[in-house]
Structure formats: C-alpha cells, structure tokens
Amino acid sequence: MTGSQSTRPGGPATPPAADDWLAPVAASAAKAVQAPEELLGGYLPMLADAAVNGRRPDSSQLEAVRELGRRAAAQGVGARRAVDLYLSAAWRLWRQLPVVARSSDPEKVRRAAEAVLRVLDDAVGVLVDGHQTERRDMVRHEEAQRAGFVDDLLRGDADVARLVERAEPFGIDLGKPHHVALVAPRDGDGTADRAATALERAVVERFGDREVLVATKDGRVVVVVPGGPSPAFALPEGVGVGTVLHQALQRRGIAGRWRVAAGRAFAGAYGVARSYEEALEALTVADRLGLETDVVHARDLLVHRVLGRDQAAMVDLVRDVLSPLERVRGGAEVLLETLQGYFDAGEVATEAARRLHVSVRTVTYRLARVAQLTGYRVSRPDQRFALHAAVLGARLLDWPATPLPAEP
Known part of the structure; x- marks a missing residue:
C-alpha cells in the first residue's frame, strides 16, 4: 500500500483518508464485469474499514447501497451483474488489504476475512433488495403507462400528435x-x-x-x-x-x-x-x-350493424313483416325458428331440415305457412331479402321472447 497511514484515536490503523488505493480496485472490477464503476459508491471503503477496524456499516451506509441497487436497475444493469460487480470488487480488495498483506497472524487474518464477509453479505442483500424494488416500481409504472396508452388508443384520444x-x-x-x-x-x-x-x-x-x-x-x-x-x-x-x-x-x-x-x-x-x-x-x-x-x-x-343503427326502423320491420306469425297456435317461435334455420342453411331446405331435425316436407310446409300469414315468400328475391332482414332484426331484438316496444 502506498501513502501514509492515519490512526484513529484508540483504534487500529486505517487506510489513507483519500482511499487512493481503492480506485484501481473499483476500476478493475467494473471493467471485468462490464458494469458502471459508479455503482460501487462507498462500498469499497466500507469493506476496507471492516477489514482493518472490524466495523460494520451503519444504516445510512446500507441505505446508500440500497439506492445504488435501485440506480443499477434504472440504468438497465441486471441484478446478477450488479452482484458480480460487488463480488469481484470484494476479492480484488482482499488481495490489496494491508492487514492481510502484512500480517503473519492467522487469527488476525481470520477476523479480517470474517468482517469483510459480513459486510459483503449485508451489502449484497440490500443491493439486491434495492434492485428488486426499483424493478417492481418500473414494472408498475410501465404497466400503468401501457394501460393508459391502450385505453386512449382504443378510445381514439383527441390529442392525435400526443397519441x-x-x-x-x-x-x-x-x-x-x-x-x-x-x-x-x-x-x-x-x-x-x-x-x-x-x-x-x-x-x-x-x-x-x-x-x-x-x-x-x-x-x-x-x-x-x-x-x-x-x-x-x-x-x-x-x-x-x-x-x-x-x-x-x-x-x-x-x-x-x-x-x-x-x-x-x-x-x-x-x-x-x-x-x-x-x-x-x-x-x-x-x-x-x-x-x-x-x-x-x-x-x-x-x-x-346496418339494422342495429336504426332501432326504430328495425322494430317497424319486425312488426310489419313477422308479427302475423303470432297468430299461429303456440306463437311465432316455431315458424321463426324455421326461417332462421332456412337462411342459416344457405336457403337449402334439405340442409335446414337436417339442422332442425325435421323432414323436408315439414320445412316446406312451414315456409308456405309463413307466406300465407305474412305475404312474403322465400321464393321471391325481393320478399326473401325483407324476410331475412326481419329475421335478423328479430334475433337482435330477442323477439318474440321480448315484446316489441309499443307503437308511438
């Protein structure tokens, strides 16, 4: 170690106040793991102080390391790389510690190692905790931003430039x-x-x-x-x-x-x-x-969509075209179901019969009954379109299960 040493009153020798010997250690560790050197903060002086003086860091020092963990997350440095930085710095510092380099007392070396490991454990713990806290905050912030953006995007925010x-x-x-x-x-x-x-x-x-x-x-x-x-x-x-x-x-x-x-x-x-x-x-x-x-x-x-946009017109269409079906004994449901099945089957009576589980003759009879009651025949293109549109409207209005609104 170079430079003069200072002595704390009543205590053992400490590293130089300037800690010049720690700078190469920090630079070497940062280069080895490809992480910003600034993330070490006051960590190396803490290790050196523990090894030389046996002192553990106080709460303010550990809180500073926690903030360094948050900074690492904010800078995109992963937790593993941040921990690697601290471990790499620790063993590099250990090789340079004067208490280790100069002492031939195994007990003194053991106490120094124990003190360094305690600080390392404390520091890495709060470092990771700070990193995880920042990551959780970042995720929550990103989720809130994403949710807000999605809401505005789907609504069509009036501020086009900002969107x-x-x-x-x-x-x-x-x-x-x-x-x-x-x-x-x-x-x-x-x-x-x-x-x-x-x-x-x-x-x-x-x-x-x-x-x-x-x-x-x-x-x-x-x-x-x-x-x-x-x-x-x-x-x-x-x-x-x-x-x-x-x-x-x-x-x-x-x-x-x-x-x-x-x-x-x-x-x-x-x-x-x-x-x-x-x-x-x-x-x-x-x-x-x-x-x-x-x-x-x-x-x-x-x-x-065309039918649904004009509710009043759709109600009029259903009432004028299909309401006569209610005169059938048992109501309009059976004949309406037949019309729905016929149109859903591509206007093929045999396929409609198969889907409805009835005979083809039954289907043709019911279609003829619809024509008799309403005056609309599926065999005529113009009337077939009106019937089909009315059937779609009835399904949208849930008629006849739901009564049509009263006429104004």
Missing part, C-alpha cells in the same frame, strides 16, 4: 392500417391473463415484434396486429385475423372456450379505435344472436 408520440415506444406506426381483435371467454374456464401471454408469443411469431400489441381490458384480450399489404403481414387466402388467433389458442392448449371477434383494418390515428369498435360490436352481436361460431369478423356482420 402518435406515445405509440412509438410500443412499435406502433399509426399511419399504417391495423386490425383489432377481441378474445373473450365463453365459459368460466378461460383466464384472460393466461390467454394474453400465449397470444403475445403467437402474434410475435406470426407478425414480428413491430406493429403489434397485446393487452387485457374488461376481462378480454385485446390484440392489435398489422393489416397492410406487406407480404410479412399477409394472411392465407380466406383466413382472417380472428381465425389465426383462435388457432393459436387451440395449439397452445389454453383452457376454456373462446370467441374471437375481429374488426377490419383501418389506417390513421383513429384507425385502431375504429377497428376496436367494430370488433366490440361484432362480439356483442354474436352474443345477442347466440351464434355458435367461435370466430366472428366484423365484415361478415355489416348487415347486422
């Missing part, structure tokens, strides 16, 4: 088109958080880690994926985003039954919000209609 700026760290270019899909559990076995984790991996594998976002909202999984013409984003012919996501859930064996509703792709700052509204409306319509399919796309439900 575009906030989207950049998430890899979202709001000038490009994006699909939004909602993944909702259909039974009590599905857990949105678990599904979100699986879907995030699947989405990144399929679309890459840019222009994608997976989050949870209101008990559902929200998935934002690119919808541009790029070959990297292109989907197989006839396969929609909803199908891709549902297949991903099945491949990964996620428990429960799920329904996926996908909106169309739109560009611009409000494109994501518009696609989200379509997906949400498609999910609502599918639930209201009692659709059995697990995948619904907004483009396939556009006629339902």
Whole structure:
C-alpha cells in the first residue's frame, strides 16, 4: 500500500483518508464485469474499514447501497451483474488489504476475512433488495403507462400528435392500417391473463415484434396486429385475423372456450379505435344472436350493424313483416325458428331440415305457412331479402321472447 497511514484515536490503523488505493480496485472490477464503476459508491471503503477496524456499516451506509441497487436497475444493469460487480470488487480488495498483506497472524487474518464477509453479505442483500424494488416500481409504472396508452388508443384520444408520440415506444406506426381483435371467454374456464401471454408469443411469431400489441381490458384480450399489404403481414387466402388467433389458442392448449371477434383494418390515428369498435360490436352481436361460431369478423356482420343503427326502423320491420306469425297456435317461435334455420342453411331446405331435425316436407310446409300469414315468400328475391332482414332484426331484438316496444 502506498501513502501514509492515519490512526484513529484508540483504534487500529486505517487506510489513507483519500482511499487512493481503492480506485484501481473499483476500476478493475467494473471493467471485468462490464458494469458502471459508479455503482460501487462507498462500498469499497466500507469493506476496507471492516477489514482493518472490524466495523460494520451503519444504516445510512446500507441505505446508500440500497439506492445504488435501485440506480443499477434504472440504468438497465441486471441484478446478477450488479452482484458480480460487488463480488469481484470484494476479492480484488482482499488481495490489496494491508492487514492481510502484512500480517503473519492467522487469527488476525481470520477476523479480517470474517468482517469483510459480513459486510459483503449485508451489502449484497440490500443491493439486491434495492434492485428488486426499483424493478417492481418500473414494472408498475410501465404497466400503468401501457394501460393508459391502450385505453386512449382504443378510445381514439383527441390529442392525435400526443397519441402518435406515445405509440412509438410500443412499435406502433399509426399511419399504417391495423386490425383489432377481441378474445373473450365463453365459459368460466378461460383466464384472460393466461390467454394474453400465449397470444403475445403467437402474434410475435406470426407478425414480428413491430406493429403489434397485446393487452387485457374488461376481462378480454385485446390484440392489435398489422393489416397492410406487406407480404410479412399477409394472411392465407380466406383466413382472417380472428381465425389465426383462435388457432393459436387451440395449439397452445389454453383452457376454456373462446370467441374471437375481429374488426377490419383501418389506417390513421383513429384507425385502431375504429377497428376496436367494430370488433366490440361484432362480439356483442354474436352474443345477442347466440351464434355458435367461435370466430366472428366484423365484415361478415355489416348487415347486422346496418339494422342495429336504426332501432326504430328495425322494430317497424319486425312488426310489419313477422308479427302475423303470432297468430299461429303456440306463437311465432316455431315458424321463426324455421326461417332462421332456412337462411342459416344457405336457403337449402334439405340442409335446414337436417339442422332442425325435421323432414323436408315439414320445412316446406312451414315456409308456405309463413307466406300465407305474412305475404312474403322465400321464393321471391325481393320478399326473401325483407324476410331475412326481419329475421335478423328479430334475433337482435330477442323477439318474440321480448315484446316489441309499443307503437308511438
């Protein structure tokens, strides 16, 4: 050791006040583990003081090390590398300690080693604790930022410039088109958080880690994926985003039954919000209609959206076209079910009969009865469209189980 030594009144010799001999130790340890030297702070003087004087650090010194752990996390230095830095510095310091280098007394060396190890244990403990605390705070902050961004993105924040700026760290270019899909559990076995984790991996594998976002909202999984013409984003012919996501859930064996509703792709700052509204409306319509399919796309439900936008017109249509069916003994349910089955089967009587578990003759008889009561025949294109639209409206209104509003 170079430099003069100072002596504490009533105590043993201590290292030089300037601690010049510790600087090379700190630099060597930091270089060895590729970590910032500043993260050592006053740790090396604490070790030296313990070895020479047998003194353990006080609470303020340990609190300073805890703050260094937080700083390491904030700078992106992992806990393992931070601990490696402290261990590396400790054994390098031990080789330079004057009490070890000059003493031939084994007991004195043992006491010095014990004191250093105690300080090392204390310091590493609070270092890791500070690192973990900072990481938890950072995660909570990131989650809060992410949740706030997702809410504003799906709502279509009025501050477009700010929204575009906030989207950049998430890899979202709001000038490009994006699909939004909602993944909702259909039974009590599905857990949105678990599904979100699986879907995030699947989405990144399929679309890459840019222009994608997976989050949870209101008990559902929200998935934002690119919808541009790029070959990297292109989907197989006839396969929609909803199908891709549902297949991903099945491949990964996620428990429960799920329904996926996908909106169309739109560009611009409000494109994501518009696609989200379509997906949400498609999910609502599918639930209201009692659709059995697990995948619904907004483009396939556009006629339902048209009907649903004008509630009064839809009520008038159902009342004027289908209310005569209530004159049948037992009510309109049987004939309405037949019409629904007929249209769902692609207007093929044999397939409708199979799905309804009745004979073809029964189906044709009931359709003829509908024509007799309403004046609308499925054989005439214009009347068939009116019937089909009225049937869709009835399903949206849950008629006849729910009475229609009274006429004004």
